[in-house]
Amino acid sequence: MENLYLVTRSTFERTAWRLAARLAKPGDTICFIQDAVLAVKGPKDLQVKMSELESNGVNLRFLAEDLNARSLNAPVSKTINYDGLTELIEKARRIIS
Amino acid sequence: MENLYLVTRSTFERTAWRLAARLAKPGDTICFIQDAVLAVKGPKDLQVKMSELESNGVNLRFLAEDLNARSLNAPVSKTINYDGLTELIEKARRIIS
Amino acid sequence: MLRTGPYTSQNMDTCYHLARRFLIKGHEVKMFLYEDGVFNVKKEIKSPQERNIAEMMAELLDAGAEIKACGTCARFRGVKKADILEGTKLGGMTVLVNYLNACDRFLSFGF
Amino acid sequence: MLRTGPYTSQNMDTCYHLARRFLIKGHEVKMFLYEDGVFNVKKEIKSPQERNIAEMMAELLDAGAEIKACGTCARFRGVKKADILEGTKLGGMTVLVNYLNACDRFLSFGF
Amino acid sequence: MNEPKKVIILVRAAPYGMASAAEGFRVIIGLTGMGLDTHAVLVDDGVLVSLKGQAPSDLGMHKLEDAYSQLQDFGARLYVHTPSLEERGILEEDCIGVEPIDDDELGNMISTADHIITF
Amino acid sequence: MNEPKKVIILVRAAPYGMASAAEGFRVIIGLTGMGLDTHAVLVDDGVLVSLKGQAPSDLGMHKLEDAYSQLQDFGARLYVHTPSLEERGILEEDCIGVEPIDDDELGNMISTADHIITF
Numbered sequence: 001m002e003n004l005y006l007v008t009r010s011t012f013e014r015t016a017w018r019l020a021a022r023l024a025k026p027g028d029t030i031c032f033i034q035d036a037v038l039a040v041k042g043p044k045d046l047q048v049k050m051s052e053l054e055s056n057g058v059n060l061r062f063l064a065e066d067l068n069a070r071s072l073n074a075p076v077s078k079t080i081n082y083d084g085l086t087e088l089i090e091k092a093r094r095i096i097s
Numbered sequence: 098m099e100n101l102y103l104v105t106r107s108t109f110e111r112t113a114w115r116l117a118a119r120l121a122k123p124g125d126t127i128c129f130i131q132d133a134v135l136a137v138k139g140p141k142d143l144q145v146k147m148s149e150l151e152s153n154g155v156n157l158r159f160l161a162e163d164l165n166a167r168s169l170n171a172p173v174s175k176t177i178n179y180d181g182l183t184e185l186i187e188k189a190r191r192i193i194s
Numbered sequence: 195m196l197r198t199g200p201y202t203s204q205n206m207d208t209c210y211h212l213a214r215r216f217l218i219k220g221h222e223v224k225m226f227l228y229e230d231g232v233f234n235v236k237k238e239i240k241s242p243q244e245r246n247i248a249e250m251m252a253e254l255l256d257a258g259a260e261i262k263a264c265g266t267c268a269r270f271r272g273v274k275k276a277d278i279l280e281g282t283k284l285g286g287m288t289v290l291v292n293y294l295n296a297c298d299r300f301l302s303f304g305f
Numbered sequence: 306m307l308r309t310g311p312y313t314s315q316n317m318d319t320c321y322h323l324a325r326r327f328l329i330k331g332h333e334v335k336m337f338l339y340e341d342g343v344f345n346v347k348k349e350i351k352s353p354q355e356r357n358i359a360e361m362m363a364e365l366l367d368a369g370a371e372i373k374a375c376g377t378c379a380r381f382r383g384v385k386k387a388d389i390l391e392g393t394k395l396g397g398m399t400v401l402v403n404y405l406n407a408c409d410r411f412l413s414f415g416f
Numbered sequence: 417m418n419e420p421k422k423v424i425i426l427v428r429a430a431p432y433g434m435a436s437a438a439e440g441f442r443v444i445i446g447l448t449g450m451g452l453d454t455h456a457v458l459v460d461d462g463v464l465v466s467l468k469g470q471a472p473s474d475l476g477m478h479k480l481e482d483a484y485s486q487l488q489d490f491g492a493r494l495y496v497h498t499p500s501l502e503e504r505g506i507l508e509e510d511c512i513g514v515e516p517i518d519d520d521e522l523g524n525m526i527s528t529a530d531h532i533i534t535f
Numbered sequence: 536m537n538e539p540k541k542v543i544i545l546v547r548a549a550p551y552g553m554a555s556a557a558e559g560f561r562v563i564i565g566l567t568g569m570g571l572d573t574h575a576v577l578v579d580d581g582v583l584v585s586l587k588g589q590a591p592s593d594l595g596m597h598k599l600e601d602a603y604s605q606l607q608d609f610g611a612r613l614y615v616h617t618p619s620l621e622e623r624g625i626l627e628e629d630c631i632g633v634e635p636i637d638d639d640e641l642g643n644m645i646s647t648a649d650h651i652i653t654f
Contacts, residue, residue: 010430010461023642034315035433041504069432069472086326095412096651107549107580120523131204132552138623166551166591183215193532204552236383245595272347287446300531315433356476398565411650
């Protein structure tokens with residue numbers, strides 16, 4: 001993996017996720033952690049953008065510990081825990097947060 | 098004036114301004130200070146909302162010292178300085194920020 | 195009520211500019227520092243070539259403002275009684291309740 | 306690089322959970338505390354009935370992490386050498402540059 | 417004796433990412449305990465505080481769902497802003513017991529309050 | 536001797552409301568001075584840093600426009616993200632001398648960097 005984008009802040013309250021969505025390339029990963037796991041709920045323009053990104057080969061991941069804390073769920077295939085995030089960071093060429 | 102809404106954070110980076118826009122009633126004032134003076138530049142949905150609010154009798158104000166710091170401008174009639182903000186707070190029945 | 199710390203956010207500056215004007219106009223001003231707000235009254239703040247937040251706080255105190263900080267927030271952030279400006283105090287939720295009961299206008303600055 | 310303080314933001318916790326795992330895997334971990342990040346190594350942090358951020362930092366130090374805080378940020382925030390955990394140090398931009406030169410992966414946590 | 421002051425606490429931040437919702441809880445409990453007429457409103461991301469099934473123990477944090485569930489026992493009123501729930505696709509039935517409130521009702525409540533505190 | 540590391544500093548925050556843009560400047564100058572290949576990119580609200588005519592003296596703050604104007608003299612590269620300018624209705628001619636950069640160019644620059652720091 002070339003680039004790992006980490007999004008930390010709520011996708012409803014902040015617009016910071018847009019830069020990651022804008023810059024991520026095929027093969028890159030965007031991982032939503034902390035309040036940004038709210039991304040599983042929207043907002044709508046993010047949901048549209050997420051489908052687009054996935055069809056372009058960008059991987060989306062959500063941190064399990066942060067989802068569980070907030071009683072939120074993501075598809076199993078896109079859920080990683082802290083161990084998984086540690087591996088993503090090892091594999092990435094660089095991290096943008 | 099019944100209610101004074103203070104918006105402090107950038108209207109591009111945060112969505113916090115929406116609650117003020119949603120709750121403000123005729124006769125209320127929404128005052129944009131700190132990075133929220135960026136409201137004079139948008140985003141577009143805020144600009145649409147601002148016209149709507151004004152036709153509904155909600156007053157919009159922008160803090161001069163914060164506009165000047167950032168080299169931004171608002172119409173003179175909607176620009177107030179710290180002395181003006183002090184008066185707005187005196188006149189308001191309550192402040193929501 | 196101020197919930198953010200010095201320099202990092204402009205909130206403290208906004209409070210200062212407003213409080214100064216209210217004091218000049220003859221109003222009473224009371225500040226309750228909550229969460230990171232407690233850092234604004236650290237007397238050891240040194241700010242070469244920049245505005246000094248601790249001095250701005252001391253100026254408000256001199257002009258008659260009452261400033262108290264949440265003791266629990268302070269403990270969680272490693273701030274002790276000895277660390278804060280003379281004339282300021284650590285206190286509990288009673289302070290906030292008293293301020294809310296006494297004041298005509300309440301402003302809340304957060305994140 | 307961590308720019309936020311203890312409790313107020315979850316950033317410090319995220320750093321802790323990641324750093325712990327990297328250390329167990331045998332990686333070197335270096336942390337540069339900038340802006341409010343300097344508050345995370347205040348040894349006087351007391352947190353009854355809650356996780357103690359200072360102890361979490363001390364745990365990382367014991368496990369071999371290197372933790373340094375920006376001296377200028379500390380001065381602006383009233384944090385002195387004597388206030389910070391044993392094993393941590395205040396330093397200048399040279400520290401950050403050395404870390405950037407030495408590391409394979411760099412993570413930045415801000416506001 | 418005067419009427420107790422009516423204070424609205426708007427909890428706008430999501431739980432756990434920032435301390436806001438936890439620190440707001442301390443204020444709600446404190447004000448209620450000392451006799452203020454205290455109304456807590458979960459709005460914007462704050463509605464997440466009411467979602468059942470939170471499990472923050474892996475983060476080393478306390479469960480805010482439990483904390484906020486006790487509020488009514490202490491005499492505070494707890495409301496959830498339904499438009500904020502809808503925007504986030506959260507159903508009321510998935511939430512702890514809270515009183516629903518819409519824009520008009522929140523606007524009216526604000527118009528009867530002495531002070532508003534935001535978290 | 537190894538090639539100097541290439542570091543991109545993304546300045547995403549508006550000036551003055553938060554210290555981010557000011558603290559980012561200290562890092563940019565520090566890294567440049569110590570020989571790193573330093574590229575500062577103003578993006579999102581960070582583009583406001585480049586707007587000419589800033590006057591923050593009433594706030595008791597230093598003018599970030601002046602600080603960032605000096606960067607090129609010190610050997611740092613300073614870019615402004617043009618889509619962020621456009622979204623905010625800011626014209627390049629109203630900005631201090633900076634190199635314009637679009638999404639593709641920023642993406643490519645990131646793909647050649649060793650590290651990315653965000654402010």
